[in-house]
Amino acid sequence: MKIAVVFGTRPEAIKLAPVIKQLQNRFETIVINSGQHHNLVQQIIDFFHIDVDYDLRAFVSKDRTLSQLSSMLIENLDRVYSEISPDLIIVQGDTMTTFTAAFVGFLQKKPVAHVEAGLRSFSKFAPFPEELMREMVGRLADLHFPPTKVDKENLLKENIRPDRIFLVGNTVVDALKLGSSLLDEKQVFKELSEYGITPDILKNKKLILITSHRRENIGEPLVKICQSIKHLAQKYPDFIFIWSTHPNPEVKSIISNYMKIKPDNIYITKPISYSTMIYLLSRTFLVITDSGGLQEESASLGIPVLVLRAVTERSVVIDAKAGFLVDSNRDKIEYYFKKFVEDKEFYEKVSNRGRNLFGDGTASIRIRKLLENDEVQRFIKQYPSTEKMNLEHIKEGIEIL
Structure with a gap:
């Protein structure tokens, strides 16, 4: 069976890396990089040692609208699918790559499998356009x-x-486990040294990790977030605040402008590599982010998270009280920060709530086992004339408890 796995952004590449490793042991696996994110994805490809069969970066310009991006991706994925004729297409998450890869698969009457399906914020424009x-x-x-x-x-x-x-x-849990086994501490500190972050700094001070890139936060909300972080850094000099910025020009411009003058315990970095992010997470006291992946990673590692959004499609984190929605509200951000610092019992309770929310790190194995099933393979090979085929009875031994 020939399986095409398509990714184009950093989160997709991270979460599909363990799936690709599992599938390559059993199937003819064709890896397609759509080129939606250029440098960010290459870091992940190199880190996980992924062999890419089709790299479409040359066909996707950096300066383009979402409409233009969708057009470029549809045209080029259509060409690749026609050439390789996959039996199954696997996509992940909620990006333009994910949608166009599934859409072109549908147009060519190829079955599509969706990893990380079903997440909903129930707000059409938050996150936009991902929802x-x-x-x-x-x-x-x-x-x-x-x-x-x-x-x-x-x-x-x-x-x-x-x-x-x-x-x-x-x-995401599989990727954390795999990534932890691959990271090189020397390389981590080589990267961090560019920003003046040394092993002693991480050893002697508690770490706050920050990211913010969502379109709904660009503008005044991001300004408020900057103001909150500056105030917290001034109030809590025994903490260090590492802010991994996003390459989006608007995001970079706002953060650069409002962080020109800042306390010495705030470190503004370029996008941190995944290996360094894993290393920092293992030493982080609190995460402040609007990233979906970081919500999952933080909870899985037992790190409380303040979510810089009004709503989140990772509702299980909020429902379990492993994290809290604070939007860009300075009062909420500072209230929970103070609560975590001053109330050790509260901190420990929140930390323990998220550890098993996203499984045990064997999701990619379950996906591989499912695709190995004879009846599923028959479903795929006979597609699209398989509407009457019922796959309910094969779930035993595959679904997570």
Whole structure:
């Protein structure tokens, strides 16, 4: 069986890396990099030693609107699919790459499997455009791999066939485990030294890790976040605040402008590599972010997280009280920060709530086992004339408890 795995952004590449490793041991696996993110994805490819069969970066310009990006991706993915004729297409998450890869698969009547299916914020423009991208992939996909029971229920409420939904956990945990085994501490501190961050600094001070890149935070919300971080850094000089910035020009401009004058315990960095991010997370006291992946990673590692959004599609983190929605509200950010610093019992309770929310790190193995099943392979090979085939009975031994 020939499987095409498509990614184009850093989160997709991270979460599909363990899936690719599992599939390559069993199937003819063709890896396609759409080129949506250029340098950020290459870091992940190099770190996980992924062999890319089709790299479409040359066909995707950096300066383009979302409409232009979708057009470029559709044209080039259509060409690649026509050339390789995959039996199955695997996509992940909620990006433009995810949507167009699934859409072109549908147009060519190829079955599509969706990793990390079913997440919903129920707010059309938050996150934008990811919320609708993920919903549309939910209609296009044929096999759905939700990470949590909540995500599975979302799919069922949208009348996705129950026998096509397989609860497997989140491959973000698999990636964390795999990444931890690969990271090189010397390389980590070589990268951090560019910003004046030394082993002694990390050893002697508690670390706060910050990221913010969502489109809904660009503008006044990001200004408020900057003001909050500066105030916290002044108030808590025994902490260090490492802010890994996003390459988006608007994001960089706002942070650079409002952090020209800042306390010495704030370190503004370029996008931190995944290996360094894993290393820092293992030593982090608190994460402040609007990143979906970091919400999952923080909770899985037992790190409380303040979510810089009004709503989140990772609702399980909030429902479990492993993290808290603070939006760009300075009062909320500073209230919870103070609570974590001063109330040790509260901090420990929050830390323990998230550790098992996203599975045990074997989601990629479950996906591989599912695709090894004879009946699933028959479903894929006979597609699209498989509407009457029921896959419900093969879930035993595959779905996460």
